[in-house]
Amino acid sequence: MRDITHFIDGASVAGTSGRYGEVFNPNTGAVQAKVALASPSEVDSAVASALRAQQTWALVNPQRRARVMFEFKRLVEARLEELAELLSSEHGKVIADARGDVQRGLDVIEFACGVPHAMKGEYTEGAGPGIDVYSMRQPLGVVAGITPFNFPAMIPMWMFGIAIAVGNSFILKPSEKDPSVPVRLAELMLEAGAPKGVLNVVQGDKTAVDAILNHPDIKAVSFVGSSDIAAYVYAHGTATGKRVQAMGGAKNHGILLPDADFEQATKDIVGAAYGSAGERCMALPVVVPVGRKAAEEIRERVLAEIETLKVGLSTDPAAQYGPVVTAAHKTRIEDYIQIGVDEGAELVADGRGFKLQGYENGFFIGPSLFDGVKPSMRTYQEEIFGPVLQIVRAETLEEAIALPSGHQYGNGVAIFTRNGRAAREFASRVNVGMVGINVPIPVPVAYHTFGGWKRSAFGDINQHGMEGVRFYTKTKTVTARWPEGAQDDSAFVIPTMQ
Structure with missing residues (x-):
């Protein structure tokens, strides 16, 4: 050892x-x-x-x-x-x-x-x-x-x-x-x-x-x-x-407007939610579709996408993500999934009990998906830090902006839309430190800066x-002067630059 x-x-x-x-x-x-x-x-x-x-x-x-x-x-x-x-x-x-x-x-x-x-x-x-x-x-x-x-x-x-x-x-x-x-x-x-x-x-x-x-x-x-x-x-x-x-910590939201490119947005959301087993402070664990049609479409698309995800060994080049870091962290994530069920959210996909053949003692969790999550729920208010995506439905852009703006965390947020005016308004008004426009994980490049707001x-x-x-x-x-000759009595008063 x-x-x-x-x-x-x-x-x-x-x-x-x-x-x-x-x-x-x-x-x-x-x-x-x-x-x-x-x-x-x-x-x-x-x-x-x-x-x-x-x-x-x-x-x-x-x-x-x-x-x-x-x-x-x-x-x-x-x-x-x-x-x-x-x-x-x-x-x-x-x-x-x-x-x-x-x-x-x-x-x-x-x-x-x-x-x-x-x-x-x-x-x-x-x-x-x-x-x-x-x-x-x-x-x-x-x-x-x-x-x-x-x-x-x-x-x-x-x-x-x-x-x-x-x-x-x-x-x-x-x-x-x-x-x-x-x-x-x-x-x-x-x-x-x-x-x-x-x-x-x-x-x-x-x-x-x-x-x-x-x-x-x-x-x-x-x-x-x-x-x-x-x-x-x-x-x-x-x-x-x-x-x-x-x-x-963070609870980053992805706001999905009805005019978004749903094919691209789905891939972005799934990658941001489940990549690295969700163990990222800039992961995207919450998607907020605006309107019933958008909600139903993203639910079906995400569900279809995660059914194709390969969870495997960290050394497997074909795996999309591997195990979580410790057994204790795995238990913590699974406990949050159960809390979500107990709170009344709909567990559309349950990643608990996932076992990799030959590696049954590994710290693996399959992708989980909740729908019908409410802002009052503990699983929404707190950071899960695992491969769990929650759908929180909104009727209007105003309601969607209010969700991340009112959350205790304010690390990152993303909006998916083709509407430049809506994106500009969202970026200006949302109470979050880092914003992505059709960018699911808006980590700034190195010559800009990284930092969230609130908690x-x-x-x-x-x-x-x-x-x-x-x-x-x-x-x-440093304020410097190199005088020549004698000076007057101005040293006895506060200096000015007149």
């Missing part, structure tokens, strides 16, 4: 806490590795290493830091298959989806390669008599990221790529459910030329999270996970004086793009 360790000060470090977590093979249900769970002292060691590294790394000019990011990108691309297979083996997503996980992380690394431009400040010549004003961006110091199980490559790279490029050092606390890829990424960052200690990986659970939040030398924390924990991280981190961005995000700065640069830097503004 493999032992998965920490990566501190440029080396693999065995756990000293005596506590370990189990890492499963989701295809078989068997334990394949044990991962060390850090104590506060191990977090202290990582921070001490990061402090030493950051003092010199911050002095490296942005162009040279960019060269390290270019080399890291090259190394990751060269090992894409290795990383995807490792990721798939612990998470359960199919290999093609695992490749996408790595690639979307690399998109942000590509953006980080432009750090010399992103770090530029502003300059005003002659703001007053002989006075120039300019600003500069400087790194915060040691920063940290706490990342979820569903994207063990992408989300860490979203965080540490920009943070390291602008001159910080980084402490990464990945999910203990699939912890191997983050360690491999840290090894490649060292190989790319980053000094040891610039990227440390501390494995762990709540003990490690609290140690990060309480550590006085960690200046900022980025988090992605459930909303309840995001709220905790934000409250606790800001209370200790840290800058915090904490991304939470989907805590903090006012989004991830990646220039928002990421702003999150991981502080602005210093």
